[in-house]
Amino acid sequence: MPENRGMPHAVSRLRAERLARSAKPFLARGGFKRERCPDCRLVPSHCMCALRPSLTTRAGVCLIMADIEPLKPTNTGWLVADVVPDTFAFGWKRTEADPGLLALLADPQWQPYVVFPGQYVAPPERVVQSVQPSTGGAAARRPLFVLLDATWTEARKMFRRSPYLDPFPVLSLEPEQMSQYKLRRSGRDDHFCTSEVAALCMSLAGEHLAGQALEAYLAAFTHHYLQAKNQQPVDWQSAGHRRLREVFDGASSRSGDAPLPSAAMAAPCGAVDGCA
Numbered sequence: 001m002p003e004n005r006g007m008p009h010a011v012s013r014l015r016a017e018r019l020a021r022s023a024k025p026f027l028a029r030g031g032f033k034r035e036r037c038p039d040c041r042l043v044p045s046h047c048m049c050a051l052r053p054s055l056t057t058r059a060g061v062c063l064i065m066a067d068i069e070p071l072k073p074t075n076t077g078w079l080v081a082d083v084v085p086d087t088f089a090f091g092w093k094r095t096e097a098d099p100g101l102l103a104l105l106a107d108p109q110w111q112p113y114v115v116f117p118g119q120y121v122a123p124p125e126r127v128v129q130s131v132q133p134s135t136g137g138a139a140a141r142r143p144l145f146v147l148l149d150a151t152w153t154e155a156r157k158m159f160r161r162s163p164y165l166d167p168f169p170v171l172s173l174e175p176e177q178m179s180q181y182k183l184r185r186s187g188r189d190d191h192f193c194t195s196e197v198a199a200l201c202m203s204l205a206g207e208h209l210a211g212q213a214l215e216a217y218l219a220a221f222t223h224h225y226l227q228a229k230n231q232q233p234v235d236w237q238s239a240g241h242r243r244l245r246e247v248f249d250g251a252s253s254r255s256g257d258a259p260l261p262s263a264a265m266a267a268p269c270g271a272v273d274g275c276a
């Protein structure tokens with residue numbers, strides 16, 4: 001069981017770098033300005049660090065983040081980094097590619113998949129709908145899902161202006177997969193936030209535990225965030241908290257270890273502003 005707590009993850013480090021570069025302190029629009037836990041970004045009374053799962057995945061996630069994205073308190077790339085141990089994060093620049101990003105994409109242990117809607121991709125031969133199963137042989141490359149963490153307008157620009165992504169297949173999430181996913185969550189439009197996209201990718205790679213953990217963890221985060229914003233206490237029996245426990249209870253009854261403390265979650269993702 002890897003220890004992925006206690007050390008700032010890739011999104012946390014990117015946030016710190018971005019803050020260090022900003023001339024004036026960033027005040028989240030509509031956010032709360034009280035002290036925040038550095039590890040989950042919530043006020044201490046609503047800290048959800050105890051819920052952070054510890055799991056192992058073969059697939060990884062590479063977040064390419066629009067400039068302001070790491071600073072948003074509702075950015076869900078952060079949650080991906082909480083759950084998926086091999087999460088990498090880079091800031092996107094129009095003029096140059098981060099050397100670390102190029103090195104990661106060139107690393108032969110990974111098979112990058114750029115996740116983007118197929119109808120915007122040329123040539124169409126680049127588009128794939130499935131992933132080499134993560135349980136492939138030792139020689140098989142590990143799937144690395146490259147997610148553009150940005151608004152839709154920014155993401156399209158990033159996709160067009162990042163020629164270093166051109167050699168890789170584009171994984172297009174199909175309406176069928178999307179709608180199946182939507183059935184399982186309550187009333188939302190068809191906008192998916194970064195952690196939901198990552199959850200779908202993990203499921204496609206055969207990483208069902210990670211996919212379910214990401215879904216439940218997002219629901220827990222949404223609950224904690226909204227309760228803090230509305231100055232209401234956390235309900236540790238909320239639907240999201242219960243779901244998170246179910247996911248790991250199911251996993252531990254299969255594998256014999258229990259990765260989650262007996263803490264306890266509910267609101268659908270759409271309730272978090274900026275989560276789209």
Ligand SMILES: [Zn+2]
Pocket residue numbers: 037038039040041042047048049
């Ligand atoms: Zn915390």
